[in-house]
Amino acid sequence: MPELAAPSALRFEHHPAGRPVLGLGTATPRLSWQVTAAPDDYSQARYELAVTRGNTTENHAVGGGEQILVAWPGAPLTARESVSVRVRVGDATTWSEWSEPAVAEAGLLNTSDWTARFVSPRDIAGLEAPAPIVSGAIDLPGEVVQARLYATAHGLYVARINGERVGDEQLAPGWTAYRHRLRYQTHDVTALLHEGHNDLEILLGNGWFRGRLGFQGRRAIYGDRIAALAQLEVTLADGSTHVLNTDGEWTARESRIVADDLYNGQRTDLTRAEGEPTPVDVLDADLSLLVAPDGPPVRITEVVPAQSVTTSPSGKTLVDFGQNVVGWVRLKVRNAGQITVRHAEVLEDGELGVRPLRTADATDTWIVGEEATLEPELTFHGFRYAEVTGVDDLATEDIEAVVVGSDLRRTGWFDSDHELLNKFHDNVVWGMRGNFVDVPTDCPQRDERLGWTGDIQVFSPTASFLFDTAGFLGSWLADLAAEQYKDGSVPYVIPDVIRRPGPATAAWGDAATIVPWVIYQRTGDRDLLERQLPSMRLWVDKMAALAGQNLLWAGGFQFGDWLDPTAPPADPFRAKADPDVIATAHLARSAEVVALAAEVAGDADTTREYAELAAKVRDAFAREYVTPDGRVLSDAATTYALALQWALLPDAEQRRHAGDRLADLVRTAGFRISTGFVGTPLMTDALTDAGYPELAYRLLLQTGCPSWLYPVTMGATTVWERWDSMLPDGSINPGEMTSFNHYALGAVADWLHRRVAGLAPGAPGYQLIEVRPLPGRALTRAAARHLTPYGEAEVAWQREGGELQLDLTVPVGATAVVTLPGQDQTIEVRHGRHHWTLPDPYAQEEQPAAEPSIRQLMDHQPSWDRIVSAAAEAGVAADEAALADRLKPFLDAPATQIVDAATADGFIPGADRFRTLLENA
Numbered sequence: 001m002p003e004l005a006a007p008s009a010l011r012f013e014h015h016p017a018g019r020p021v022l023g024l025g026t027a028t029p030r031l032s033w034q035v036t037a038a039p040d041d042y043s044q045a046r047y048e049l050a051v052t053r054g055n056t057t058e059n060h061a062v063g064g065g066e067q068i069l070v071a072w073p074g075a076p077l078t079a080r081e082s083v084s085v086r087v088r089v090g091d092a093t094t095w096s097e098w099s100e101p102a103v104a105e106a107g108l109l110n111t112s113d114w115t116a117r118f119v120s121p122r123d124i125a126g127l128e129a130p131a132p133i134v135s136g137a138i139d140l141p142g143e144v145v146q147a148r149l150y151a152t153a154h155g156l157y158v159a160r161i162n163g164e165r166v167g168d169e170q171l172a173p174g175w176t177a178y179r180h181r182l183r184y185q186t187h188d189v190t191a192l193l194h195e196g197h198n199d200l201e202i203l204l205g206n207g208w209f210r211g212r213l214g215f216q217g218r219r220a221i222y223g224d225r226i227a228a229l230a231q232l233e234v235t236l237a238d239g240s241t242h243v244l245n246t247d248g249e250w251t252a253r254e255s256r257i258v259a260d261d262l263y264n265g266q267r268t269d270l271t272r273a274e275g276e277p278t279p280v281d282v283l284d285a286d287l288s289l290l291v292a293p294d295g296p297p298v299r300i301t302e303v304v305p306a307q308s309v310t311t312s313p314s315g316k317t318l319v320d321f322g323q324n325v326v327g328w329v330r331l332k333v334r335n336a337g338q339i340t341v342r343h344a345e346v347l348e349d350g351e352l353g354v355r356p357l358r359t360a361d362a363t364d365t366w367i368v369g370e371e372a373t374l375e376p377e378l379t380f381h382g383f384r385y386a387e388v389t390g391v392d393d394l395a396t397e398d399i400e401a402v403v404v405g406s407d408l409r410r411t412g413w414f415d416s417d418h419e420l421l422n423k424f425h426d427n428v429v430w431g432m433r434g435n436f437v438d439v440p441t442d443c444p445q446r447d448e449r450l451g452w453t454g455d456i457q458v459f460s461p462t463a464s465f466l467f468d469t470a471g472f473l474g475s476w477l478a479d480l481a482a483e484q485y486k487d488g489s490v491p492y493v494i495p496d497v498i499r500r501p502g503p504a505t506a507a508w509g510d511a512a513t514i515v516p517w518v519i520y521q522r523t524g525d526r527d528l529l530e531r532q533l534p535s536m537r538l539w540v541d542k543m544a545a546l547a548g549q550n551l552l553w554a555g556g557f558q559f560g561d562w563l564d565p566t567a568p569p570a571d572p573f574r575a576k577a578d579p580d581v582i583a584t585a586h587l588a589r590s591a592e593v594v595a596l597a598a599e600v601a602g603d604a605d606t607t608r609e610y611a612e613l614a615a616k617v618r619d620a621f622a623r624e625y626v627t628p629d630g631r632v633l634s635d636a637a638t639t640y641a642l643a644l645q646w647a648l649l650p651d652a653e654q655r656r657h658a659g660d661r662l663a664d665l666v667r668t669a670g671f672r673i674s675t676g677f678v679g680t681p682l683m684t685d686a687l688t689d690a691g692y693p694e695l696a697y698r699l700l701l702q703t704g705c706p707s708w709l710y711p712v713t714m715g716a717t718t719v720w721e722r723w724d725s726m727l728p729d730g731s732i733n734p735g736e737m738t739s740f741n742h743y744a745l746g747a748v749a750d751w752l753h754r755r756v757a758g759l760a761p762g763a764p765g766y767q768l769i770e771v772r773p774l775p776g777r778a779l780t781r782a783a784a785r786h787l788t789p790y791g792e793a794e795v796a797w798q799r800e801g802g803e804l805q806l807d808l809t810v811p812v813g814a815t816a817v818v819t820l821p822g823q824d825q826t827i828e829v830r831h832g833r834h835h836w837t838l839p840d841p842y843a844q845e846e847q848p849a850a851e852p853s854i855r856q857l858m859d860h861q862p863s864w865d866r867i868v869s870a871a872a873e874a875g876v877a878a879d880e881a882a883l884a885d886r887l888k889p890f891l892d893a894p895a896t897q898i899v900d901a902a903t904a905d906g907f908i909p910g911a912d913r914f915r916t917l918l919e920n921a
């Protein structure tokens, strides 16, 4: 039996374990830890925290089993205070060893801790002018023992001390709702300073603050002056402290970066001399908006080498990095002259496909006089290909792609024996990496890159599995609450740069309720949920007000089931699913979520109020949109999926009927996806829960267009915005919006984790793990692994030799409820490794039904595949989708009539040939 291990991975709030946290933003940080091994019968009954502050250590013994986000035990920290914490845990009889210490240092917790002021160049650094460098200096009369730089900017900043870059953060200070919250960073700069004269220089860029932002072409949304705020605090060996503040004494000069913009790129003239020092102005900016980061900064997370350098049909030099990434190009050049690097996600006719970038130039240019390594600092691009001009004899080893993104800790993995599916999952991960660039964005490449609420609403479950997103999304939710209108309307994008008054649209606004609920489920962060509760309520109140007396939210502006594949490329608003049905369904769902959240917060009145509202909305929904038998308006897959998954169908018979109808819609669409942003994340769950898991698998593994795997067959390395961002003939979808890096449709990965592999949260923070694997005939194995707050959990199944092997790992502190495939009762198991051997439910070949109907024939995939190819060969129907569409009215007819059914609408010349082919098959 394993012994009780000392706790590990002790951490403050959502900051990563294992390295000191600098600039902690709260005086009472919550603590979490893991225990990697314990005796089988171990349950934590108590813990003890040893908190060392200065020379004293205080011990706090606490009874209970909590180990995730436990309350800070002592007096609140003061600004700059450093603290070291250790923990040990025990059951009633034994204590573990003490953990390694975890160290944190508080940031500038109060506005009054700031003595520096924002400074902005007075005479230079206009909107069209070169990026400025502001600088100050400090003389230090002794040996430096500790130094901290607290800094931020209006715009982007890169600080250098004595010529050395400070820290490894990119695109700092990141993007928040600047009118309400501006992040500052805390850097340990002890090693960069020395006795005597020291220079601090800060390069400023336009960034989100003053550059182009949004598709309306606006600039300077937050202000027309870029500015720096820096407070350098140094402690010398003699104990004295010395501070360098940005103030009126600082100077500003022009850098060699002559233009910089996130969308357009950076222009740099390395042959140009930097400007002469000019004065700065001290700005009267509100320092109470400053906040410390909750999540990790943007960093360089990987460097991808070039795969090939080739010449395009028109003679351009093209570099392929083999992966659609977000970041920039690093390039070694040996010749002088002008060098231009253009970026694109795809090629069209062998040339850079830049139309999807719309008005973003995405071009970096350089004027160089000598050998140099070039790499921009004040921009980023979304690209797989680069077109390089002006470099002599460019070789693959001279150029690489630098990948940037929020440096989130990876926490989730999925694997199976299906290569395309694994590649798809990889693409989901890459899509997330490219779109978690401080803000959860829709896309990273065109003139948009905004925090679209609907996109993260549907993707947050997947995101929370793949990476530790609690700090990142918690910060974004604080922005959402800050920018929510007083009447409850939620801006379409957060940070809100569209600023349309009274924005309220279903599925997008519901980010206010659903994202906090998802984070709570996945991390157990109850404080965050309680903090968001007023915002959640307000959004539901807004929807309820829009719905009015009858509780049906109808009319008004809606995005609806955005990018339903049957909507015309130029008009994504024309989805099959009625937007009113979607809107009322969301009102019911969000009211329910508020009731649940209020229950967690211990607010019984609010729970009752919103549970009642949810119930009434469900009744209204059923009355208006559902027939007594269970047909749901507008008879679209999305509306069935919503109604089924969100308990909008009052009786079991209706639910059964709706499930059957959804299954038929899948069949008659030729087992291809037919939903947009709203329905897609729910489809596979809805089919599975309705008793059609094999149809969910058919949808999942479909490769025809539209489907999840179609882009993979087209060489995609990220998830696309549209099911057919690239058309089967290799041309780019003619629609205005055609990104090749949008995470929303990748939201099905959550189903892969929770159901295909079978690793789902059963109680907040995975304290209870719901293990319910769903083996399918099409896969021989699947596995999901997740670093839960308690530690590593894994579920893996494999079908082989007539048996199904199931392996499960449960971390200490968590329990798993296991539903074995093919069995109804559940088994509860505790921490440790568990194994089951069961009969393989798919050991036998799938048998077609005796005297099948056309529907049953379609469900028998081997038969259906034969029929589809016969129909194609005979010229009856080009593909599965076309054939299924013809068969739509005949699903109940005997399969023997399939030829007549498929050719019923006219004189299809191939009918006889089709019959012959089928007879011989």
Ligand code: BGC
Pocket (backbone or CB within 6 Å): 442, 443, 448, 452, 453, 454, 455, 559, 562, 737, 742
């Ligand atoms: C974005 C989407 C977003 C949508 C609103 C688009 O331009 O790229 O992902 O949700 O607008 O419907």
